[in-house]
Amino acid sequence: TSNEQTPTPAQTKGADTENPNTAAGKAVTIGFSAPAADHGWIAAITNNAKAQAGAYKDVTFKQVEAGKDAAAQRAALDTLIAEKPDVIVLLPHDGKELNAFGLKAMEAGIPVVNLDRAFPDALAYRLQIKGDNYGMGVAAGHYIGKALKAKNVASPIIGEIAGMDELELTQERSAGFKAALATYGFTVANRRAARFTADSGQKEAQNLLQALPKIDAVWNHDDDQGIGVLAAITAANRSEFFMVGGAGSKKAIEDIAADKTVLKATVTYSPSMASSAISLARLIAQGRGMSDLVELQVPKEVILASETITKENASTYLKLGF
Amino acid sequence: MSVSSEQKVEQEVAGPAPHAPAVGGTSWWKDEAQEPLRRNLGLVGVLLALFAIGAYIRPDLYSDADWVVNNIMVILTQAAAIGVVTVGMTFVIIGGGIDLSVGALIALSGVWATTLATQSFGPVGMIFTAVAVGIGAGLVNGALIAYGRLVPFIATLAMLVAARGLAAQISGKQTQISADQFINSLATTRIGGIPLLVIILLVVAGLGWVLLNRTTFGRRTVAIGGNAEAARLAGINVRGHTMLLYALSGLCCGIAAIMLTSLATSSQAAAAELYELDAIAAAIIGGTLLSGGRGTIVGSLFGVIVFSAITNLFAIANLPTEVQNMVKGAIIVVAVLLQQVRFSSITQFARRHGLTRAKPQT
């Protein structure tokens, strides 16, 4: 979320002479595919992957755009296989819909690194690295629960502005949020689903504020749409509540640090996972393990923990904001 | 037969011949002339019904007059940007065309107006850019249609795709934040308690009404949409006028882009998603004939407000998205059916079933 187009260098891992993993290995080709970016997070994913690949001299990076839906992505991937990459890093439109492709590639001997949207079939991937959507909801729920308990609010009114409702990840986030709140005996009073865009966030927030004349806390799933959400809150002159964001964009982290808006925290779902995916894919292709681990091969699953960014730790996270 | 048959196809596929309104009424042309009014009354009825449902679900909120007034302002504010687009769309459709590119043009105008380079020229530069981009793209649409002889559907679909692509290219797929205080404040300014955006909508609609009903431009639009060949043989420059219609729609997109940018304090390539469908649907619900030659600005405005009120009510009733969608589909159907209720048909029904004994006279 910014007007600059290059990813922050901090979202990639630069050459580090201390780290044996960065030592040049055999030259490998990494194929990469992610859905067409229509908002900041996905754009950051692609940019990070590209930048991280660029940091390795032994990596050739072949990217194919995925088009607008799973069918288009399948088509793009078919052409990618023809290029015979050593490993494929893939952020599918939908893990279930592209499961068949994962199987096909693995059968063809090309290891598949699934980025973020899991394949249901364990045979369909070599490595899965993903954020924790459920955990993200849980983190937001706990932050809000604790804060309200601390304020001694008895039956708080909590709003939720979700992302695109037809995506499973949105469902997982909401489920985690609900479960975490339940541990405090709280429930969501109103839940609106936006479209991951600022204008839709503004609209849903405006309506949410109408429906709830008094609010104690709001969780907004996505910092990108959060720009619009904040605009709506400011326009309505509402400040009786606090808000938690999602994903961890640079603008959100700056806002939290500045502490001039209702945004008090954000729970991360960092696109930096794309950088990590490229690094691990390279190791897989080169047949190397992670130098800090005992195992000789890269593990099969990495799940990023969702971290909570608050005013206190904002400065340390700022470099990871996208 | 030319237009009327098409009309039938659009309006009531398969229906029997179109007449059959009030019998025994005074001069029947009045009835025809009153049709827009009747339709609008139907939409007002829908609005009232939505209000009543809201009041039933959330008596606590609806009993608070301040809240109600404020909520109406919220509904209108949300209708503002799409409303402006719908005014342009109404002209295009009345003129026998269609513009699928409006959502994309809003995104393109908005993104172009919020690049760092443009923002450095200040609010005037931003507004100018948005409007110029909208008009420019509209002229391209118009040229493709009027001179390239592309079907409007295809020409503006191509523009939709291309403009979203260009917007993504310009923005680097990032959400571009508007740092301009003046632009951002448009959305929060109220004049006499009425949000500025709502005032803009009313002004645009007012100008649109005058343009459509009181000027030669509007008259030509109706003529071209009603029968392009007849208009041409009457000496009207059909091509030039078609260009202007799409430019007008583009202009409205430019204005809407500034409004949306102000609301969201940012702009992005994915903004104004599917506004084209909403605008077309609002115009049609408002009584504009998809095949051209007939339509009203007031009807379109009501159409937009109905859609906006539905969304608002969903939020207040806290419906989940999927239920929202099912109910929305049903409401659309009911709203349109409601507009078709005619007192005359009730009378006719009564007569046919011998409830009254009528004898229409000359």
Add this chain to the structure above:
Amino acid sequence: MSVSSEQKVEQEVAGPAPHAPAVGGTSWWKDEAQEPLRRNLGLVGVLLALFAIGAYIRPDLYSDADWVVNNIMVILTQAAAIGVVTVGMTFVIIGGGIDLSVGALIALSGVWATTLATQSFGPVGMIFTAVAVGIGAGLVNGALIAYGRLVPFIATLAMLVAARGLAAQISGKQTQISADQFINSLATTRIGGIPLLVIILLVVAGLGWVLLNRTTFGRRTVAIGGNAEAARLAGINVRGHTMLLYALSGLCCGIAAIMLTSLATSSQAAAAELYELDAIAAAIIGGTLLSGGRGTIVGSLFGVIVFSAITNLFAIANLPTEVQNMVKGAIIVVAVLLQQVRFSSITQFARRHGLTRAKPQT
């Protein structure tokens, strides 16, 4: 005459009167009856051009005959589901309507067919369910339009919204995996080297062609779309027929839903997004008149394949999405313009510029 004026609006807003029929039956290029052929040749030209561009960009791939054959199969496979939908859409549009709900109906049919309960009935149960849901929803569309007198645009838009909502409700917004081996294998089966899905498309298109050109149903569809009043006067049951048209479109959606489920080995409420625009665009590019009364199945098929080939070429050229979109917009425009090239106009051009002898002036 009825359609012709509308046609002008759609086809060549403001253009001069359409070419008068050839006298003395000389050059068949001027002959109306050959127009579909000319258009299709235009589309074949576009396909060849896309192929040439691909060969230029990636000579390594295109020089491999196996790869080329395989790539053609990939293009056709991708055209399969949307192609089936477009066949139904072509009927609806020729009949004077439009169906915006196709994408939503595919999603609804697919989701309904992949619920655990349905899957327990095996492949026959799943296929039956998908088809029945499609036809059922199509009949609702048809009833709203034919008997409720809703404008097709609005009725099917309402269905779009409602069906997506219902699909989300049924699936709980989860992607539902198809565990059925038979269904899943449809996408991978080849018969004589040709993917089964492609064969299904060809069969559906073939049946569609016969239905349109050789049966009373097809001929009456043309009549209703071309001149609903004339059709009514000829004693055709316009309403009943309209119902059938939307049911047919729903049937095609049901078939496409199974095809997509097989390809994705799963189904979800957000599937087949914006297929309606693609299907309509393909039909129009293929020469179907948006106002009804004219269209060909073969043209629609070519339209679908052109879109599919464009997407394929983009992947091969590895264009970034935003550039893809811009180029796609341009290709659509060029494809349509290419279809309009007439030898006669070249001759005229030559004459007008004094390349050949003639003297229009002043």
Add this chain to the structure above:
Amino acid sequence: MSEQPVAAAEAGAGEVVLRLSGVVKTFPGVRALDGVELEVRAGEVHCLLGQNGAGKSTLIKVLAGVHRPDEGDVQWLGEQVAFSGPQAAMKAGIATIYQELDLVDYLSVAENIYLGHEPRSLGFVHRGQAARQARELLGRLGHGEIPAHRLVKSLPAAGKQIVSMARALSHSAKLIIMDEPSAVLAHDEVGNLFRIIRELTAQGIAVVYISHRLEEIREIGDRVTVLKDGRTSAVNLPARTTPTRDLVSRMTGRSIEYVFPPRPDTEPGEKLLEVRGLGRSGEFTGVDLDVHSGEIVGIAGLVGSGRSELLETVFGARQAEAGTVVMDGRGLPPGNVAAAVRAGLGMAPEERKSQALLLGQPIYRNMTLTNFSSYATAGFTDTGKEQAEAMRVANQLELRPRDVRRAVRTLSGGNQQKVVVGRWLLGGTRLLLLDEPTRGVDVGARAELYQVIRDLAANGVGVLLVSSEVPEVLGLSDRVLVMREGRVVRTAPATELSEEDVLDLVMAGSLTAATTEEVAA
């Protein structure tokens, strides 16, 4: 309401097949039929006469099952019937040729003829059989040259009329209703039509025939029923012997002399229009013509001789491929209607519905379509003034109804034509191109229209007139051009030409004429 009609004039006529009594049909605010009586016998040609808007078309739509009567009896073959729709009427043996051509452009000739009753099995059309039968029917109509597989869209208006007729013949009907079938036919075609009608009646089929041309009634009709304002003003008059004065006064309530206004003695003024070498491939070639101020120039010719195309090209509605059009000494750019209108040209085109009218719009807006900007100030329209001006013309043309705010769609055919012509009476048109201006216009209004055209000429307007009615061309014009196959074959003062001369000229060497003669022989 079953008052005994006047006894049939001629003995030997067949039994009564159709009897209507007290039929009432109301449209919103209009009582189109107000107690109509009609009696049709097998094997007769029963003519319906009446002014524009008298209710003739409405009556036949009631017969055809399109409209349901509000009141009254319809007896068909001795039984009381209420047709549920067009299909029911057709099944019962009533076929109709509607006034407005009701064909489907993108179906072939054969498909149009058999639309709704295709020869078929299991839903599949027997295309060969349909084509064969269609060719047979077209041949019977003397137009075997119209290809059965050709799209109807590509046919000219007259060709479409023939297809409509073939369609009516394709039902084995006992009663065929023809609503102004001759309106779009040229002279020779009408003769052909009458031959068909005689064949039909000889087989005992009854024909209801509507036309505004009294001479046709005389030639083909047996009995006449006259409608006036939705009421029967006379039933079963003998068609051949009833004096014209009688018929006209029963139609209009007054007596009108069906004559052309006298030509003034004054010489025509300066040259307005000069056309030289105008041509479009396949339509017409090398046309030269002049029109002077105050002069009416008529163009005679067969259907398909290219007159409409010539007019449209002069007007710029079609792009000239060769030749020049000069107005007031200044050349007009080819293919530019707006420039032509600015230069003072106006055209009433041939196909009023597709080329001239905004059917859903009020009459006054249709009338002011060409010049509403001239009533506007700074781009703002002045509807009050427009309505007043339109009202003036409506009065002048005896438009019925006179309310100019009414939608044109609801006007009867003839009144719609008046709106088209009326449009050009409003502007400062200096050269008026009229393509079949009196098509479908009733006797009374026709006389008005002639007077209006003559008055225009007297005021210095030049008129270029195309009409398929030779007497009209000769009677109204000062000078006549005869066209054949896209060429002007003769130009002469109207007084030097007789009807026979013109017919000889247009027919000579014409293919159509040859076939017609052969068939007739």
